[in-house]
Amino acid sequence: MTALAARLRAATWLGWQVESNWVDPFLFVVYSGVQPLAGAMILAGMYWAVRGHAVGAPAFAALYVGNAFHVYVQQVLVGMGWVIVEEREEFETLKYVVASPVGLLVYLSGRASVRLVLATVSMLLTLAVGWWLVGVRWEWAAVQWLPLFVTWAIGLVAVVNLGFLVAGFALLLPRVAINLNESLVVALYLLCGVIFPIDLLPRVLQGLALLLPFTWWYEALRRFLLGHGASTRLAAVSDLQLLAALALTTLAFTLVARRGFRALELRARRLGRIDQTTNF
Secondary structure, rough: OOHHHHHHHHHHHHHHHHHHOOOOOOHHHHHHHHHHHHHHHHHHHHHHHHOOOOOOHHHHHHHHHHHHHHHHHHHHHHHHHHHHHHHHHHHOOOHHHHHOOOHHHHHHHHHHHHHHHHHHHHHHHHHHHHHHHHHHHHHHHOOHHHHHHHHHHHHHHHHHHEEEEEEHHHHOOOOOHHHHHHHHHHHHHOOOOOOOHHHOOOOOHHHHOOOOOOHHHHHHHHHHHOOOOOEEEEOOHHHHHHHHHHHHHHHHHHHHHHHHHHHHHHHHHHHHHOOOOOOO
């Protein structure tokens, strides 16, 4: 465990250097803050354009909170997929990472932890902008803090494991793998109830959405923070059932993702893709 902790710490330190060492710290902090601020302003503009016609204040609050937490999916999925492309194509160091005592899985975990920290900063800034500038309000006394924290933590487990699966596919794909990462982020954005409730999806897609932990994650985060969710279909589910569904789907998703990553990594090794650059 001591050796594992040391390896994870080294991978995290290296990940932070890669993420932040490209510019001076002040400009990096400004960039990290402007990005979520711009996203919040876009959401506010969308709401103001249709306010009084199709969207009410509770619906906008649910939309806003879902988008605030979706930044974890965006940061981790795109980031972990890009780690593979960057290390293999740009730096040509992926083969050394695989052969090192740290190992690819621990290295990806360290890089993901940096992404999680950056995503947390973006999430908090987005919620702060929503509270102070956009008018997204919730009753602080009514916030269910313990279920909210548990929900947040379980969701991060699902996000990181999906990141491993994306990284596994990136091992087999050429540089264009980055397009797969971004497409998956958009698909989850539409499918899991971030931008609109899953009630508006076709029945088949609703069933698919309920198999994904992120659908339960966004609904639980809204309910424990705002006091209400976004989906009419999930409104009949109790808080305990909501947490149980999130935990079960996350567990199943974690098992599938870990086995999938290992299988994809072994296949990439057999095909010689670890040190193969595509040069386009």
